[in-house]
Amino acid sequence: MRIVAIFAATAVIALIGTGAMAQTTTTPSTTTTTPMTTNKPAATMKTPATTAKPKATTTAQTDISKACSAQADAKGLHGKERSKFRAQCKKSGGKM
Numbered sequence: 605m606r607i608v609a610i611f612a613a614t615a616v617i618a619l620i621g622t623g624a625m626a627q628t629t630t631t632p633s634t635t636t637t638t639p640m641t642t643n644k645p646a647a648t649m650k651t652p653a654t655t656a657k658p659k660a661t662t663t664a665q666t667d668i669s670k671a672c673s674a675q676a677d678a679k680g681l682h683g684k685e686r687s688k689f690r691a692q693c694k695k696s697g698g699k700m
Contacts, residue, residue, distance in 0.1 A: 668698040675700055 672693035676686045693700045 668694055671698040672700070 669690075672690045675693060676689050679689070681689050689700070
């Protein structure tokens with residue numbers, strides 16, 4: 605009796621699932637898209653100013669961040685206290 609109930613429930617679920625799949629149809633797109641083209645060659649296009657960072661500045665910022673992290677480790681800071689300390693340390697240039 606129990607096996608019949610499980611089989612019937614499985615059959616109902618399968619019928620519902622196939623009914624949902626049958627209702628979804630895909631139609632081919634009637635619109636055509638054309639790729640974007642530019643008249644300028646890629647070599648003459650300008651790059652955004654935000655992507656061109658001087659490497660020396662990034663290295664200096666990284667060094668300051670590492671120094672502040674090392675100081676926070678030495679003091680045994682964790683969580684919010686560590687975040688506050690590192691923020692203040694970075695503002696002072698890594699000297700705390």
